[in-house]
Amino acid sequence: MAFDAQLRILNDYFSIGVDDYAWRVLQDDETAAVGEEARREIGSDHPLFGVGLTALAKCSVNNEALFAMEGGYYALVHLTYRAENDAHMPRFTLFENFGGALDYIRTEFPFADF
Numbered sequence: 001m002a003f004d005a006q007l008r009i010l011n012d013y014f015s016i017g018v019d020d021y022a023w024r025v026l027q028d029d030e031t032a033a034v035g036e037e038a039r040r041e042i043g044s045d046h047p048l049f050g051v052g053l054t055a056l057a058k059c060s061v062n063n064e065a066l067f068a069m070e071g072g073y074y075a076l077v078h079l080t081y082r083a084e085n086d087a088h089m090p091r092f093t094l095f096e097n098f099g100g101a102l103d104y105i106r107t108e109f110p111f112a113d114f
Contacts, residue, residue, distance in 0.1 A: 003056060003068055006098050010057050010066075022061040023109060031055045034065050038077055038090070045087035048075065059109060066101060074101040 011025045026034060034055035042048050052070040059065070063079045074095040084090060095101040 003054065006068070007056060009098075009102065014057070023057055023059045023105065025057050026055055030058070034058055034079070035067075037079055037081065038065065038067065041080055041082070041084050041090050043084050043087065046084070046089075047087075048077070048092060053077075064109075066105070068098075072097060074098055076101065076104065 007025050010023075014023045014025065031054065035053055038048075038053055038055065048069075053067040053075070054069075055065055055067055057066040063081070065077050065079055067075045067077060069075055074097070075092045076095070077092045078090050080090050093104065095104065
């Protein structure tokens with residue numbers, strides 16, 4: 001599944017006005033590594049277990065990562081960098097579409113906060 005349009009929009013947004021904005025679009029090798037980390041953390045009781053996830057972007061300040069999901073949904077996942085046994089971890093927020101995810105990032109992670 002190609003996400004070229006979404007990646008361009010994210011890159012344009014993350015690049016506006018602030019040199020050290022904490023969010024950035026992931027490079028190909030990072031996409032694979034962040035995806036593997038999410039799969040490692042998501043246990044068999046977690047709602048995202050077994051769901052196809054493609055990492056798109058990551059926040060360096062709080063380890064939030066934006067994933068495209070099967071079916072056109074998006075999820076913001078808080079990576080913990082440890083294997084989880086709790087069905088509620090890692091925490092995540094689900095979005096019905098890319099616009100909802102982008103609006104959330106714009107609201108919850110404004111430039112001024114970094």
